[in-house]
Amino acid sequence: MKAAILAIGSELVHGEKLDTNSQWMASRLADLGIDTRTFAEVGDDLSEIVDLLRYLGERHSLVIVGGGLGPTQDDLTREALAAIADVPLIEDPASLDAIRALFARRNRDMPERNRIQAQLPAGTEAIPNALGTAPGVWMTALDATSFVALPGVPYEMKAMWDAEVVPRIRQRGWVRSVIVRQIVNLFGLGESEVEGQAMDLTVRGRVPEVGITASDATIAFRITGTGPTEADAHAQIAPTLAIIRERFGPYIVGEAEGIDVQHALLAELERRGLSLALAESCTGGLIAERITSIPGASRSFLGGVVSYSNAVKTSALGVPPDLLATRGAVSPEVAQAMAAGVRDRLGADVGLSVTGIAGPGGGTPEKPVGLVYLGLATASGVVHRELRLGSEQPRSVIQSRAAKHAMNWARQTIQIRDQD
Amino acid sequence: MKAAILAIGSELVHGEKLDTNSQWMASRLADLGIDTRTFAEVGDDLSEIVDLLRYLGERHSLVIVGGGLGPTQDDLTREALAAIADVPLIEDPASLDAIRALFARRNRDMPERNRIQAQLPAGTEAIPNALGTAPGVWMTALDATSFVALPGVPYEMKAMWDAEVVPRIRQRGWVRSVIVRQIVNLFGLGESEVEGQAMDLTVRGRVPEVGITASDATIAFRITGTGPTEADAHAQIAPTLAIIRERFGPYIVGEAEGIDVQHALLAELERRGLSLALAESCTGGLIAERITSIPGASRSFLGGVVSYSNAVKTSALGVPPDLLATRGAVSPEVAQAMAAGVRDRLGADVGLSVTGIAGPGGGTPEKPVGLVYLGLATASGVVHRELRLGSEQPRSVIQSRAAKHAMNWARQTIQIRDQD
Numbered sequence: 001m002k003a004a005i006l007a008i009g010s011e012l013v014h015g016e017k018l019d020t021n022s023q024w025m026a027s028r029l030a031d032l033g034i035d036t037r038t039f040a041e042v043g044d045d046l047s048e049i050v051d052l053l054r055y056l057g058e059r060h061s062l063v064i065v066g067g068g069l070g071p072t073q074d075d076l077t078r079e080a081l082a083a084i085a086d087v088p089l090i091e092d093p094a095s096l097d098a099i100r101a102l103f104a105r106r107n108r109d110m111p112e113r114n115r116i117q118a119q120l121p122a123g124t125e126a127i128p129n130a131l132g133t134a135p136g137v138w139m140t141a142l143d144a145t146s147f148v149a150l151p152g153v154p155y156e157m158k159a160m161w162d163a164e165v166v167p168r169i170r171q172r173g174w175v176r177s178v179i180v181r182q183i184v185n186l187f188g189l190g191e192s193e194v195e196g197q198a199m200d201l202t203v204r205g206r207v208p209e210v211g212i213t214a215s216d217a218t219i220a221f222r223i224t225g226t227g228p229t230e231a232d233a234h235a236q237i238a239p240t241l242a243i244i245r246e247r248f249g250p251y252i253v254g255e256a257e258g259i260d261v262q263h264a265l266l267a268e269l270e271r272r273g274l275s276l277a278l279a280e281s282c283t284g285g286l287i288a289e290r291i292t293s294i295p296g297a298s299r300s301f302l303g304g305v306v307s308y309s310n311a312v313k314t315s316a317l318g319v320p321p322d323l324l325a326t327r328g329a330v331s332p333e334v335a336q337a338m339a340a341g342v343r344d345r346l347g348a349d350v351g352l353s354v355t356g357i358a359g360p361g362g363g364t365p366e367k368p369v370g371l372v373y374l375g376l377a378t379a380s381g382v383v384h385r386e387l388r389l390g391s392e393q394p395r396s397v398i399q400s401r402a403a404k405h406a407m408n409w410a411r412q413t414i415q416i417r418d419q420d
Numbered sequence: 421m422k423a424a425i426l427a428i429g430s431e432l433v434h435g436e437k438l439d440t441n442s443q444w445m446a447s448r449l450a451d452l453g454i455d456t457r458t459f460a461e462v463g464d465d466l467s468e469i470v471d472l473l474r475y476l477g478e479r480h481s482l483v484i485v486g487g488g489l490g491p492t493q494d495d496l497t498r499e500a501l502a503a504i505a506d507v508p509l510i511e512d513p514a515s516l517d518a519i520r521a522l523f524a525r526r527n528r529d530m531p532e533r534n535r536i537q538a539q540l541p542a543g544t545e546a547i548p549n550a551l552g553t554a555p556g557v558w559m560t561a562l563d564a565t566s567f568v569a570l571p572g573v574p575y576e577m578k579a580m581w582d583a584e585v586v587p588r589i590r591q592r593g594w595v596r597s598v599i600v601r602q603i604v605n606l607f608g609l610g611e612s613e614v615e616g617q618a619m620d621l622t623v624r625g626r627v628p629e630v631g632i633t634a635s636d637a638t639i640a641f642r643i644t645g646t647g648p649t650e651a652d653a654h655a656q657i658a659p660t661l662a663i664i665r666e667r668f669g670p671y672i673v674g675e676a677e678g679i680d681v682q683h684a685l686l687a688e689l690e691r692r693g694l695s696l697a698l699a700e701s702c703t704g705g706l707i708a709e710r711i712t713s714i715p716g717a718s719r720s721f722l723g724g725v726v727s728y729s730n731a732v733k734t735s736a737l738g739v740p741p742d743l744l745a746t747r748g749a750v751s752p753e754v755a756q757a758m759a760a761g762v763r764d765r766l767g768a769d770v771g772l773s774v775t776g777i778a779g780p781g782g783g784t785p786e787k788p789v790g791l792v793y794l795g796l797a798t799a800s801g802v803v804h805r806e807l808r809l810g811s812e813q814p815r816s817v818i819q820s821r822a823a824k825h826a827m828n829w830a831r832q833t834i835q836i837r838d839q840d
Contacts, residue, residue, distance in 0.1 A: 011633055011642070013456045015447030016601070016677075020438060027435030036433045037468060039461035044631075048457060048479075055475055059468075072615045072632060073622055106810055111612045130812055155814060211436075278726070284712025285705030288726040292704025295780055295815055303732035305725055306698070306708040312723035312766050316736065346732050360715055395715060 001174050003029050003036045004056040008068035008077055009152060010043035021066045021157055028161060032169060033177040033226075034062065044068065049080040057084065057142040062174075067152030069134035071114045077149050078137070082121035085141040089119040095126045095135040102133055127164045132156040138168065146172075177226055180233035184221040184244050186251040187261050187408050194219045197247060201240060208236050216400055218253070218260055253408070261407040262290040268411045269300040269350070276410075277348035278304030279317055279338035281329065282356040282372060286403045302348050307338065317341035330355050332373050332384040339375030340382050351377035352410045356387070358398045363391055372402045376410055380417055385409055421594055423449050423456045424476040428488035428497055429572060430463035441486045441577055448581060452589060453597040453646060454482065464488070469500040477504065477562040482594075487572030489554035491534045497569050498557070502541040505561040509539040515546045515555040522553055547584045552576040558588065597646045600653035604641040604664050606671040607681050607828050614639045617667060621660060628656050636820055638673070638680055670832065681827040682710040688831045689720040689770070696830075697768035698724030699737055699758035701749065702776040702792060706823045722768050727758065737761035750775050752793050752804040759795030760802050771797035772830045776807070778818045783811055792822045796830055800837055805829055 005025055011017040019041055026036040038056060042048050049068070056063045068077030082089050096118035103110040117134050120126055127136030127150070134151040141147060148165060150157045169175060186194060191214040195202070198221070201210040208225040221244055225236035245252065253264040269276055278288050285306045291297050305316045310329055313319040318341040319334055327333045335355050343351025356372030363369035370389040375382065387405055389398045425445055431437040439461055446456040457480060462468050469488070476483045488497030502509050516538035523530040537554050540546055547556030547570070554571040561567060568585060570577045589595060606614060611634040615622065618641070621630040628645040641664055645657035665672065673684035689696055698708050705726045711717050725736045730749055733739040738761040739754055747753045755775050763771025776792030783789035790809040795802065807825055809818045 009633075010631060012443075013446055013459055014450055014601075015443045015445070015456065016642070017633075018438070018440060018443050019459075023432075023435045023438050025435070026433060030434055036435065037463055037465070038472065039433055039439075039459075041459035043457055045457070051479070052458065059471070070634075071612045073619075073624070074631060102810075102812075105812070107808060111610070111616065113612050113616060131814070131817075155817060159814075277732075280705075280708075283709075284717070285700075285708030285724065285726065286712075288700075288705030288728075289703075289709045292702075292706075292726070292728060293816060293819070297704070298728055301728050303726045303728040303736065304705065305736065306705065306712070306723045308708075308712060308718055308721050308723040312697075315766060316723065316725065346735060396713060399713070 001034050001062065001176075002060045003034050003062040003064065004038040004040070004060040005036060005064045005066065006052060006056055007039070007041045007066045007152070008044065008049060009041070010074070012041045013043045019066075021152065021154055024154075024158070025064055025066070025161065028166075031179050031181065032166070032175045033179055034169070034174060044074040044076055046076050046079060046083075049076055050083045053080055053084050053147070054142070057145040057147065061145055063145060063147045065147060065149040066157065069117065069136070069149060069151045071111075071117050071133065078119055078121065081124070081137055081139050081141075081147060081149060084147065085121050085123070085139060087122040090122045091115075092118050092120045092126050092135070095120065098128060098135065099133045127160055129156055129160055130163070131159055136160055136164070177228060178230045178233050180225045180230060180237060182223040182225070182237050182241055183255060183257055184223070184241070184248070184252060185254045185259060186219045186221075186248050187217065187253045187404060188251045189219060189248075191219055194248070198244075201243065208240055210240060216397075217404060250412070261404050261411070262287075263294060265407045265411040266291060266294055266297060266300055268414055272414065274300065274349040274414065275302050276300055276350045276352065277302050277342045277346035279342035279351065279353035279375075280304060280306050281308060281313070281338070281354060282358040283354045283399050283403045283406070284308060286399055287352070287354065287406060290403065290407075302346050304346075305342055313338060317345065328367065330357055330367055330371060330373060332375075332386065335373035335375035335384045336377070336382045337375075339377040343377040349378065350410065350414065351375075352406060354402055354406050356398070356402055358395045358402070359391070359393075360395060369393075370398050372398070372405075374402075374406045374409055376413055378414070378417060383413065421454050421482065421596075422480045423454050423482040423484065424458040424460070424480040425456060425484045425486065426472060426476060427459070427461045427486045427572070428464065428469060429461070430494070432461045433463045441572065441574055444574075444578070445484055445486070445581065448586075450599050450601070452586070452595045453599050454589070454594065455599075464494040464496055466496050466499060466503075469496055470503045473500055473504050473567070474562070477565040477567065481565055483565060483567050485567060485569040486577060489537065489556070489569060489571045491531075491537050491553070498539055498541065501544070501557060501559050501561075501567055501569060504567070505541050505543070505559060507542040510542050511535075512538050512540045512546050512555070515540065518548060518555065519553050547580055549576055549580055550583070551579050556580055556584070597648055598650050598653050600645045600650060600657060602643045602645070602657050602661055603675060603677055604643070604661070604668070604672060605674045605679060606639045606641070606668050607637065607673045607824060608671045608832075609639060609668070611639055614668070618664075621663065628660055630660060637824060673828070681824050681831070682707075683714060685827045685831045686711060686714055686717060686720055688834055692834065694720065694769040694834065695722050696720055696770045696772065697722050697762045697766035699762035699771065699773040699795075700724060700726050701728060701733070701758070701774060702778040703774045703819050703823045703826070704728060706819055707772070707774065707826060710823065710827075722766050724766075725762055733758060737765065748787065750777055750787055750791060750793060752795075752806065755793035755795035755804045756797070756802045757795075759797040763797040769798065770830065770834065771795075772826060774822055774826050776818070776822055778815045778822070779811070779813075780815060789813075790818055792818070792825075794822075794826045794829055796833055798834070798837060803833065
């Protein structure tokens, strides 16, 4: 089974936007044991789209098409598919109802131009889209090639992939061997340190295969197992997973894609029945945002103060003005006062604070860009930690690293204190 | 002049690595007025590479090939080019000397396997690589199509692009016109509404070309102008830009990539000399995070309170407990009390609040997931606004939309009030 993925949009081939959907779909196809051989991207030009669709359709048995299903004149995927199958476009009543219902739920009438999104090539199957107005299309043409068109909006595409595309692929019996990937995310060690301690696992040809990648200072092991069933693939992975857990335990923050320090901190707080309050200065709400992106965060997270100005550090957190004047806003003393202040004022078990210089301006030789102080207040007292994240780093990197180190340090410190 | 870009490497089509080189090259070609029509990516399979190279070569006059020039058995670009031109591979003495010299500079002998990198299709031109062992190839074949092969290592490719590829493109007289793209970002209108009001601008064949794309509810116009010089291209854009500004003025949030509602709000506050404080519940710090991601935000942004629990709404913002009990945390009254409370406690000119149900849990028939109230407190009083963002939407979308609507509403309301 050979697959190809075609992404449609002039913004892609003009270099204005990066196509990340195709990569995501190829890795999901790989999980099902389906081999993607070719990616292509083409602009909003009907004859070029048709030409490329035909080329890919003649050489692959599954062609996934991303984008071009919107309501505008630039959206040409429906027309291109109809041209490939040599059939007219006809209105699909069920899709039209779904589009109308979506607008109704938002208390709006469907604009007339969205009606075009219910036009599908005759004889094809609509793929329902619960999150947007563009239904997908499943079409068989060109000597039994399956063409599967999905919207370009990533969260709509991903939801449709899981709910609609994968079941249809399984139903057709295309999944012969199963690939399972197990991720283990670590934080607090450098990529080369991790690599040095895992040389035996990453050697070429070892089964299961183990890869290491780094993203925003989180290091991920990816263990890839294969087998006739999912259980077999998991069994192949299990011993390697045990070795990694044994060797890197204290640094492990999660064992699935996207599970990171915020999840680990929240889990640790919940396990111990502790509530958290935040006092953020240079991270500007980033820690709160990451924690509250997790459903159910309210079980442990009370809230926080973004104390961007010194006046707010005093009025909302009770940091003494003379401490700010004598030690400066970026100092161990102010970090501690912020943590203690937010713990006290918000009535939390744990107060966590961050104050630092995110840049690009504001650095001095004594207090360079990248200097950050963390504070942690609990029932057993107040502690601080200094970070030096590098004056050459961009603002966004310093903010993100400071947030991650703060959450990871809080998690580890809570663990240790509880064991005392 | 139509161009295509082909990236070679199985790690790309297996979804393990994202192809960012092609985007970079397409945007550099656009700067030279050369229109990239198609991207393709293919794995390390000789017949598939040759097939795709021929497809692209027959339809474009310039085909850039990235990757596959290394010394391993997987590196097939040299062979594929030779097959397209139907010529043998022969050793290029100058390239071999350059590879040897590179190793010599690192005090090493050239490993025998690197010798293969000096093998080029007969009759083609080597493109020197100052930073690595893989020379590029400039080949003319298939009725005057130029094939330009460059290594996949980004910093080698980019250095060769500037030093070697651009001068050859200019020398051949291919740079006839310059392309300039102007972006105009809008927020607060749906994509189909914008499209409906811009039909005259987006018609096919109009000069300059106007495209519309949507990303996280921000709608972007992209106007593409061409001319013999940059000034001419800008002049071609100007009347269309004026029409868009005239027609969509109140909705315009920025005129460059990535400039969105947070930049527009911050600019509006600075223009009027107003300070801002935030009270965030369901957005959990997201607004503060987006505002503080902008360097210099501290000129207008004092800080905020993330009042995730009801207790914090009372202790940190002064929301009366009986208001929370009788109206509920997600209500117009509480939104107003939060805005007024944060304005007062943090001493800001403007207090902006958000309270709502981000889901996936917590919704009721009366107060469904996606129901959000915004509050805005200024010297002229306190107002609120209701949003219904759709109970079917994922948590991250509801949080992001609520944040964007809040910032946009605050910006517009401040503008109107000032005009009163």
